[in-house]
Amino acid sequence: MKLKRTNPHPSTHEIQEHPALVRIAHWMQALAVIIMIGSGWRIYDSDPIFGYYRFPIWATLGGDPMQSKIAHMDPGVANALNWHFTGMWLLLASYLLFMAQGIISGHFWRHLLPVTPRSVIRDFIAAATFRLPHRLGEYNAVQRAAYWGVLFSILMMFLTGLAIWKPVQLSWLTALFGGYPTARVLHFLFMAAICLFIVVHVALVILVPKTLVAMVFGRASHPIHSKEPPPYAEK
Amino acid sequence: MPRNEKKNRTIPLPDKPATERPRLLVDVDRRKFVRNGMSLGALTLLTGCDISDNDVVQQMFARVSRWNNFVQEELFSETKLAPEYPESMAVKDFRYNAWYQAALAPVIKASAYKLELAGLIADKRPWGVQQLYALPQKSQVTRHICVEGWSMIGKWTGTPLKVFLNRIGADTTAKYVGFVCADGYYESIDMPTALQPQTIMAFKLSDDLLPTKYGFPFKIRIPTKLGFKNPKFVTAIYVTNRNPGGFWVDRGYNWFSGI
Structure with a gap:
């Protein structure tokens, strides 16, 4: 049929x-x-x-x-x-x-693109009021921004880390981050940003465990509107 | 397909009336959140045991530390100078740091002191304090950075180690320079760092003769290395091709520890 x-x-x-x-x-x-x-x-x-x-x-x-x-x-x-x-x-x-x-x-x-400030605000409000549905394999604007954010933060951890590891050999880099003590504080702040990402990331995985299945086994599927009737046409 | 049509009629339309609020996603998941969270927590507990002091882990650390020595030697440039700061930025009351209290620092009498020389050095005659003070000196205002993370800018005055090594006929093609200290400390550095112009035998801190707790009669000041690579109360200097290690290095800290 x-x-x-x-x-x-x-x-x-x-x-x-x-x-x-x-x-x-x-x-x-x-x-x-x-x-x-x-x-x-x-x-x-x-x-x-x-x-x-x-x-x-x-x-x-x-x-x-x-x-x-x-x-x-x-x-x-x-x-x-x-x-x-x-x-x-x-x-x-x-x-x-x-x-x-x-x-x-x-x-x-x-x-992960496009991501505009407007779409991030829109999806953030929807997510904060628990009205943003999670679709497997699809990233909303908040997720996109978060993924770019954490990837940027890890990059900054490398750069600030290099700045405090090699403040003499790479003194230009240390100077770029405002000197050794400031670079050390920045290294801490980007760590905090990554921690914030991890908290939200893990909380969402707990809410939608299928994503964990996908990241372990490579594939996960979820019936669309599983708790609702399938959206078939009437005629 | 009349039967199918009949079946479909009982199903509510997906388009809900505007007055009905959309289903809250969190409602259905609240219980699941707690349950899943607990299983995840149990998983992290399993991995929670700290394996830092496991022998295999310590061996891995030693291997990676050797690799990091190599990387840092490659990064090091003998002509690259540590940033110097205006004298006004130098801290007068410098932080004291050692594994024992300042009051327990070895008191060395200038008249009884002898700097011994050993290893690949042509003229091994010991040096007295007055002989050392007669060497050419220069000042530097540089940042001392501790492996723990704190840092402090200080003004040190003394003789470049390179000048001294040349004076005593040290074999500067050798790999290492080792230091023995009056407090049981010992340290060693690579020859390129020993010859870097800012590596000095510091006799003064903030224009004053080095006080006892800071390493009288002199400390080796190396602005291109972490604080613990700057030995105090030096009583012997030797040149060797065998890595002599160091007090903290032999307790798990990275040997090169360049900055």
Whole structure:
């Protein structure tokens, strides 16, 4: 029996597909970002920038402080620095892989553009009032802006990170970020931006778990209007 | 297809009356959010055990640290000078930093002090404080950056290490220069950094003779390296082709630690 469809979708399912390269780069990046933030927080704790605020030890990466006192004569700073300067290579590799795939395949241009301030505001209001439907494989303007935002923030983490790692050899870069102490604060602020992205990103994955299925197995589909009757024509 | 038409008639139209509010997406998902969130939380708990002090992890750190030494050596340029600042920016009350309290810093008597020389050096006769002070000196106002993240601009005055190495006939084609300190500290640097013009044997801080806690009679001031690569209370200098490591380096910190 042939049914005439009025909906523009070629299928009755919303489909999300991720190539293997994207999934590998995504999870490599996820691991690298967790390593960088966890170890970064332990390094921060050894000399807090903002007053006396310290990240709780359990949320940081660098081993047991008591064990570190014996092995490294510090509360885990050597371990944290090692994680940080190891993780940066993993982050660099996965970031370049992710960017190269997105640019060469055209995925960035096709799905993450266009994004205008107007569309972002419109979709943000819709999302804030829980009236923005999630369609698998389709990105709304807020998502697009968020993805560009986090990719930009990671780029800035590399640049501000280089500025505070090599303030002599790359003194021009450090000067560009307003000198060593300012570059260090910027490195912290872009970290905070990435944390904000992660919170929203993970919350939305919890709301629409199919996206996690797609990012792990490569493909997920969801019947369109599953809780409502199929939008078939009357005649 | 009359049967199908009949069936379709019972289905409500997708176009809802304008008065009806659109379905709230969050309503259907609130319970699921909590359940899914809990399973995700359980997953992160599983990975929560910190493996930092695992032997395999420590070996990986050592390998990556060697790679990072190589990368930093490549990035280092002997002609690239650390930025210098106006004297007004130099901090007078410089931060004291060591693994012991300032009161426990070794007190060295100028009259009893001898700087010993060893390794690939032609003239190994020890040097006294007055001999060292007679060497040509120059000042620098540079930023001291600690591995922990804090930094401070200071004014140091002393003799370029290159001048001293040439004076004692050190083999500057060797790979490393090592330092032994009165407080049990030890450190070593690569020869290109030792020959960089801003690497000095600093006798003065803020125009005053180096106070005991800052490393009397002198510290090695290297504005192209992190703070811990600037040893204080130096009692021996040696030149070698075998990497001597360092106090913190042997406790897991990166050896090159250039900035």
